[in-house]
Amino acid sequence: MHRILPDHRAPLFDQAATRRIEEAAAARLPPHTLMQRAGEATARLARALAPHARRIWIACGPGNNGGDGLEAALHLRTAGYPVTVTWLGQPGHAPADAQRSWQRAHDACVAFADTPPPDLGPADLCVDALLGIGLAPGGAQRAPDPRLRAWLDALHASPAPVLAVDLPSGLLADTGQYAGGLAPPGATPPRSARHTLSLLTLKPALFTGAGRDAAGAVWLHDLGVAPGTEPPCAWLSGAPAPLARAHASHKGSYGDVAVVGGEGLAQRGLGMSGAALLAASAALHGGAGRVLVALLDEGLQPLDTAQPELMLRRFDALDLERLTVVCGCGGGEAVRPLLPRVLAAAPRLVLDADALNAIAADPALQHQLSDRAARGQATVLTPHPLEAARLLGLDTAQVQAHRLQAARLLAERFRCVAVLKGSGSVVAEPGQPPAINPTGNARLATAGTGDVLAGLVGARLASGHRAFDAAAGACWLHGRAADGWREGRALTASALARRLGA
Template structure:
């Protein structure tokens, strides 16, 4: 058993793939072995998390997830009885013993044999609860007694250990079945022990709040050889050091086009482009040019906080020779003015990061959409960085639909447009056609503040500017995901060093 994320990427499997893996593993072992191992792993983690618990509630459901709970309860009961700890175990069961699947029915018999009786009601007080109500077999919104137990688990400030998947969560998507009006953040510590495989839903959408700290036990099975459905991404390689004999022209140029001027319609978005530019600069780009859009009557000629940025009239930056050697970040605060520069960029920029208003304009314009699709045929590199609302506009759907299946949304976006798609939010998903998407393992709610997306676009721009041409899809995806990870890591460092204090995007940009 180990804590996740570790030092390297982790394969993630949907419920359908997990069932095949479980089927193959179970066929090679004596009956009920996997569930016995699962119960032992749950009991061991429960003991490690709350070694001095006086009262443990094991909430079991009607299927094999409940079977894991029943098995864990037997183990805990034996352990405490042998050591005379006085710890009380209360087991509740929402289901019908006669309808339990085979493995769980065996766990039920073992519980009966252990002498531990099943209770009608949860205990009034407990210091540890084990959520074994529903796992990957959850198919609909819980109701009745099971829903009541689930509600109690969600409201308690005691430690909760979820077996395999938190019962309110879809393990494939990370969408919660319903939060019943409860706050999204649980009031007490939450842990999830994922069994046999890691599930993508634990790491994106509502998953991180519901799952808390994630642990993983392979149940003694060799890592699956099947291609995973996604990967939990952490970078494996340290950032390469620069050779001594280098100069700024070799570090890559970034061109930022965005930041609509206040003169256009009374709403300035200049800050967004400057944030992207600063982030690119601090991330190591050799030179960063910023073209502020519709900046005609009172042009801004320099950024006092980052005098290294080179501000230029956008027209001068649309020069194909300049574009050929740069990565362009387009859209941050671009407003409507961005539409004028998009056709030229889509045609001539070999490396392009499309953010915010660039994406909104493409969503509205079939002609721009066609131009975007043609880029892949020319091997031009394009990264789109939508947040869920921008993704919904691009797919003609709603944010609820996007959040209902973020992996699928990112995949569809990347396949539709032939780009790398970075679908932002808790557990950012980076996808490219034909490869398993990557779910970012870093980041925290400190990022939920204006301008952090602009910073991310700048970081990705700097990363793309620094890599050689003609990279394979996997290296490209990893390069983008590494920038996403770095962005999240800075936020985590802020939160560690300044607990409770809000982070601002300007600080994030300066971390590079």
């Protein structure tokens, strides 16, 4: 059993693959072995997390996830912990493994109750074994058992930390979204710390969408079973390798990035040059050799005195054929007429914000975008969920309900690398499993951090990384910079850009 940390790349398996791995292992092992291992591991982690618990509440569902909880209850009771189990199952009606664990818990005199213990405190522990990978999407036709709803709410509001078995209950393993009717009330984060002990495999849900808040710290126990030949459906990104810099190198060795964007105040009364300057600053601090900025402000800003390293250029003075171009940040409406030239000429291109919105509204630009791959031109799109929805002709909820699928669809439709931003950004390229980024936090929910990411992707593309590696590495470093932010100090995009490591 080990804690999953963002430094190391790790394979992720979907529900179907996890089932196949489980079935193959169960066929080789004596009956009930996997559940006994799962329950023993859960009890071990529970003891490590709450060694001084006065009370442990184990909420057990009707299936085998509940069976893991019953098995853990037996071990914790045997170790002398005061355990209370609430169980949604019925003796004689549970799946065979869960029935066996219920019998073992019952024989060990585990205390069963109809309601959770009322007096849990921060030193106590809740174990969430209500639902695991057997959860189906649910929906209007399937009203959840009122006890299930009440216990999910009690887990969400408990002052005691929660250890989820396999998955936080209600979360769909493949998407990181809640099944119908099982999301926590409101958008409130859980009251206490969360841990999840993932069994056999790591599932995508733990790292994207609603999953990061729900899962908290993720642990993995493989139950002594290797995934065999089962291919992962996605990867959790690890730390990118540091960029080696030869002594005998010069600024030309690390590439030129040109940022095109920043509609001026004069055009429509909406000054957006800050977005382009933030992207440029990120490219600079991300290690680009030279950074050029073409502000779309009719030449009004001749110099950024705060960042004199930036070279301001008129768009028509850029030699697009030899540049890595970051296009769109704060581009407003002014960026649209420039896109045909940018899409045709730039050998390496990052498209963000208003460039994406312009492309979403124009089928001719979409064709131009998809044609780039055949010419060997590299492209990275960095949409947030609304921009992704516009590009795909969907709504934001549909994109968020299937984040991995949406990122893959974007990559395949436009034959490029797509970064679907949000909690657990997804990076996809055609024909390969996508990667989920494990770094970053809600401090990034502030204006300009997306521009910083686009600029950093540009710097990594310019320095010679493959488009997918440039995008995945940039997401990781961008999130890591936010994770290291000093407590109590507000994160601003310009300060974030200055903290980026190359």
